[in-house]
Amino acid sequence: MSKLLVVDDEANIRLLYAEELKDEGYEVVTAASSAEASDKLQAGVFDLAVLDIKLKNESGIELLQKLVKERHDMPVILCSAFSCYKDDFSAWLADGYVVKSGDLTELKQEIARVLAKKAQKTKTGA
């Protein structure tokens, strides 16, 4: 079972993600801030992180840069209310990008795609 870290400052969104992704068979851990995410990452190993770009008083992009630097083997999918971040070069560091929607199909597909890619990578030893 893949273990996912969901970082979002909205409690209800964390709850929605957790419920929906658990239904998909993932183990889900949530965090409301960068600091909490860092703590959770210290405590365990995750297969993938779903990250909101705009956290309350923090930038998700900064957290993304930190994760890429420190946990380069853990893929990250960015979630945002803004489609414009797709064209932000910093956002290109992420393995996937999804615009927030009540229909989580795209997010679920993106998670499956990124995890499959990671598995393939591990398999080939690249």
Place this chain on the structure above:
Amino acid sequence: MDRECCWNRDVIEQEDCPKVGPGEEELLVLKQQRNLEKCCDCPTFLHDLNLLRNDANPLAPVLAGFLTEFCNQKTQIQSLVSFLDNKTLEIRFLNELGHVLQSSVDLDEVLSVALTAITAGKGFGMNRAFLLLCDREEGMLKGYLGLGPRDLEEASQVWNEIVQNDMDLQTLAQNFRLNKLSSERAKFHDVLEQLTIPLSNKDHIVIKALDGKRPIMVEGAFQHPDVPPELARLLGVDTFLLMPLISRNRRVGLIIADNFITHRAITREDMHSLETFGFPVAFAIERASLYDKLQVELNRVTEASKKLKEQQELIVRMENMALVGRITSSIAHSVRNPLMIIGGFARSILKSSPESDPKRTFIESIVAETRQLEGVLDEILNYSDSLYPTRDFWDVNQLIEAALRETSDSLSSLGYTSTYTPGYDLPPVYIDFKQLSYCLRTVLQNDIASCGDLRSIKISTYCDNDTVIMQIEDSGRSISQGELDRLLVPFSETRDLGAGLGLALCKTMLEKQGIPFVVTADELNGIRYTITLPTRKEEHS
């Protein structure tokens, strides 16, 4: 005494007096006036006077003395009258010239008038004149304009023309300015080039005249100790006049005038007349130069003011855009997140609710409504993005292939097949990649009712002069031209789209980039979209 003259007769006939000519008939009956005007230098009267002397009349020598004195005074008076007549003409000429000079602020017009006046027969009648102007910034006196013939042949031609046309001074000057100014400048270009003298060269005779603020008549130029030999050779004349142009004690320039063709002597009178003429010319030149500078400054200030206004408008626009950006950012966070939560949980509930649950339709409605609201939100956010197009050169075929990949699933789900015919060797197009991609995706996915069995989309690109045409033909969708036109107006309602932006946003985005977007609809054959893409970087309003 046997008198031969008619001097003592009250009335005479024309043939009696050889001195009374045609038009002077009144003198035939006016004895006293005839005596004063005609008798003093009449040989027959002098003959009668000699007869009187021969008769030893004591009045004869007295009369002869009176007569000699009278003749001398008459000659003097005539000379004075002639002088006064000339002065009157000169004053009239200067007055006319002054009027023209005073009323003009155009430097070329002033110079044309000045040099024409110096060289025209109706003016000072010099053969040739060169104008040199002071360039204070460079510290030089520079040859600016020359006027006059270069040789005898040209002189004959020009002077014949002037005689035949009988133009007054002002007309001559106008004619010169309109037709000959640039050609005269070119004609004397070589001379003018060499007539550049540093203002610091105080030993040069030209600078001496300028600094002394008095005209100098140069005679014997080739042997003159103060005249540089190259100047004498350049002008090719032995005698010339250097007339400084001084305005309010400031050195404006200098005129060199000569009689290069006729070699007529330049008199002191000529020099004094030209000196008098020099003052208004210098003043007019300085005023016209100042006016020119003023005009340049005015243009600069006007340009600066225009730029300032544009900057102010830009700032206001940027502030408005920033406001729009803040509003949309706020909408994105404040609306999208709750919308997502409502829609997301509604979907979760729907998944777990049994098919028989009567409340299922309510939840389905929530899901559908939130989906529609998310669509509207996307369009509004895209509209705010469209305010900032970022254009560059892109490969249009690559853009189409990417858009087709992204939309392939939704097109398949609607039962569509798509064919793409890329143009060969197309030049890069100057577009905002993101916006054009959005437009293409919108066109491909738009929600117009599908119809018929043949649902196909054909996309093609081809080069047309300086543009690349992208054409999308959708044979499976049906809409009337009227409805389509309404669809291109933002927030208009159509039977299928409700109140939305979709195609209207595409049109706005493309038009902002100066890209024509033409859509034609035929209820039987479907819809054709034509987008004309520029291949050159041009400014669009």
